Amino acid sequence: xxxxxxxxxxxxxxxxxxALAGAADGDAILKQQCAPCHALxxxxxxxxxxxxxxxxxxxxxxxxxxxQQWLVQWLQNPARIRPAGEFYFKHVKMTPGGDIVDIAxxxxxxxxxxxxxxxxxxxxxxxxGPDAMVSKGAFKKQAVPALIGAMFxxxxxGCAACHMDKPNSGGLSGPELYDAxxxxxxxxxxxxxxxxxRFDPHIWMPQLxxxxxxxxxxxxxxxxxxxxxxx
Amino acid sequence: xxTQYIRKVGLFVLSxxxxxxxxxIGARARAxxxxxxxxxxxxxxxxxxxxxxxxxxxxxxxxKSMPVQPRDHSDPKGMGAIPDSEIVKAITYxxxxxxxxxxxxxxxKVLSAQQIQDLAAYIRHVCQCGAEAKH
Numbered sequence: 001x002x003x004x005x006x007x008x009x010x011x012x013x014x015x016x017x018x019a020l021a022g023a024a025d026g027d028a029i030l031k032q033q034c035a036p037c038h039a040l041x042x043x044x045x046x047x048x049x050x051x052x053x054x055x056x057x058x059x060x061x062x063x064x065x066x067x068q069q070w071l072v073q074w075l076q077n078p079a080r081i082r083p084a085g086e087f088y089f090k091h092v093k094m095t096p097g098g099d100i101v102d103i104a105x106x107x108x109x110x111x112x113x114x115x116x117x118x119x120x121x122x123x124x125x126x127x128x129g130p131d132a133m134v135s136k137g138a139f140k141k142q143a144v145p146a147l148i149g150a151m152f153x154x155x156x157x158g159c160a161a162c163h164m165d166k167p168n169s170g171g172l173s174g175p176e177l178y179d180a181x182x183x184x185x186x187x188x189x190x191x192x193x194x195x196x197x198r199f200d201p202h203i204w205m206p207q208l209x210x211x212x213x214x215x216x217x218x219x220x221x222x223x224x225x226x227x228x229x230x231x
Numbered sequence: 232x233x234t235q236y237i238r239k240v241g242l243f244v245l246s247x248x249x250x251x252x253x254x255x256i257g258a259r260a261r262a263x264x265x266x267x268x269x270x271x272x273x274x275x276x277x278x279x280x281x282x283x284x285x286x287x288x289x290x291x292x293x294x295k296s297m298p299v300q301p302r303d304h305s306d307p308k309g310m311g312a313i314p315d316s317e318i319v320k321a322i323t324y325x326x327x328x329x330x331x332x333x334x335x336x337x338x339x340k341v342l343s344a345q346q347i348q349d350l351a352a353y354i355r356h357v358c359q360c361g362a363e364a365k366h
Contacts, residue, residue, distance in 0.1 A: 048277065084292055089276055098290025099280075158333040161282060161293050171293035173281035197341060204278050206336035208325075 024116045026123025033110060034059070034120070042130060048202040056086055058200065061129025065188045071121035074183075078109035081183075083164070083172040087204075101172055133198060139186035142220050149221025157208065157218065167227055174205060178227040190219040268356065271349040278338060279350075287357050299332040307360035318351045 030040055037056035062071075085091045085106045093102040112120060154160040154170070163177045164170035180189060191198070194215055196205040210218070275287075282301040284291040289303040303309055317329050322342075326335030338347065 048273065052277075088281055088292060092280070092285055092292055094285050098288075098294055099284050099286075099292045101292055156333065158336060161297055161334045161336075169296070171281075171296055173291075173293055202277070202341075204281060206325075206338055207340035208337060 024119035026119035026121075029112070029116055029120045030059075030123050040127060046201055051200060051202045052087070054086070059124060060127050061133050061199070062124040063126055063128040064134040065184060066124065067183060067185060068121050068125050070183045071124060072114075072117050075112045075117035075120055076114060078111060080106070081175050083176060088173040134185075134187050134191040136187055139190040139219055139223070140216055141186070141223075142216060144217050144220040144224070146221070146224070149217065149224070152214070152217055153221055157210070157214065159218070162205065165222070165225060177222050178225050180222040180225045182226055184223075186219060186223040189222050190215060193218055268353060271346070271353040274342065274346055274350060275353060278341070282334075297334055299334050301335070304354050304357050307358050310354065310358035311360035315351060315355075318354060319347055322347045322350055 034040070037054075038059040039054070041060050043050060043058075043060075082088070084101045088101075091102045091105045092099045093105075150165065153163075153165050159165070160170040162171040162174035164172075166178050167176075170176075193210065196203050196207055275283075280291055282291040282293045282297070283289055283304055284294065284301070287304040288306075289301040291301060294301055321329045321331065321335060323337065323339035323344075325337030326332045328337070342350070
């Protein structure tokens with residue numbers, strides 16, 4: 001007898017707050033579970049000190065960076081993107097043969113349920129960052145033969161010193177790019193190569209003197225990378 | 232006799248305090264030195280260690296997969312042979328600008344001219360070689 005009012009009470013509460021009972025609330029997930037490591041709005045402090053202290057990549061412009069479908073999948077099953085983590089300097093182990101990545105020191109990324117991943121991905125896609133961070137339509141789709149693209153990326157422009165454009169092939173201090181086409185929006189790829197410091201004034205990717213032809217060639221090569229991780 | 236004794240003690244005290252002061256100056260000079268390099272060391276750790284390594288010996292985490300070995304900044308012989316102007320040019324405009332590998336990137340759009348000067352001096356400090364004295 002005493003239980004019935006409580007049940008009624010719960011039923012009334014859930015009816016009054018459908019957001020809690022039904023679809024997960026993406027914004028709430030971001031604020032509660034992600035904000036400790038990720039900036040969800042543009043930080044007022046963009047110093048080198050801040051970059052050293054941040055625990056994860058900035059997500060305040062996630063909506064102009066990621067493909068939503070990739071987000072939904074990755075958040076359920078997160079795999080390593082930066083082979084040396086965030087940021088590389090904190091995960092270096094010195095050995096007599098030279099520096100290696102201290103894999104054991106890399107934390108595992110939190111994992112979300114399907115419903116939470118969908119809600120969080122939708123909320124992330126709404127974070128567009130300041131205007132003009134990524135200009136829409138700057139990327140011009142063209143067919144770049146993979147061999148030509150790889151030659152520029154690996155040999156002529158030196159990108160492979162820091163990035164893998166094929167699984168297990170390339171440098172370790174930048175994010176892997178062999179599935180860049182699945183993960184990233186083409187306009188973002190173009191904008192990032194053109195001016196990495198627009199996304200963080202102190203990020204440790206150089207801003208190189210690349211012609212428009214070069215930028216389009218490299219961006220098109222990367223936007224076509226769809227390899228699966230070699231894990 | 233007494234005055235002589237007092238003079239001796241006085242000299243001893245004087246020289247002892249000079250010695251202490253000297254030690255303090257030495258320690259302070261070293262601390263100033265550390266402070267002087269701290270900001271530049273942080274730049275090196277952020278931008279250069281990925282290739283040139285924690286030990287500044289060209290063996291960073293990226294080096295294994297690179298066809299050209301990053302320069303060993305701890306090697307007095309190799310570094311001593313490179314003039315200051317070339318070091319500054321290589322950091323500012325990249326390896327290609329000094330007829331070296333493209334794998335040494337250009338940092339002139341990320342770091343200020345002053346920061347690059349500081350890095351060049353820091354590299355001299357690391358190798359204990361070359362033109363540091365000639366500045």
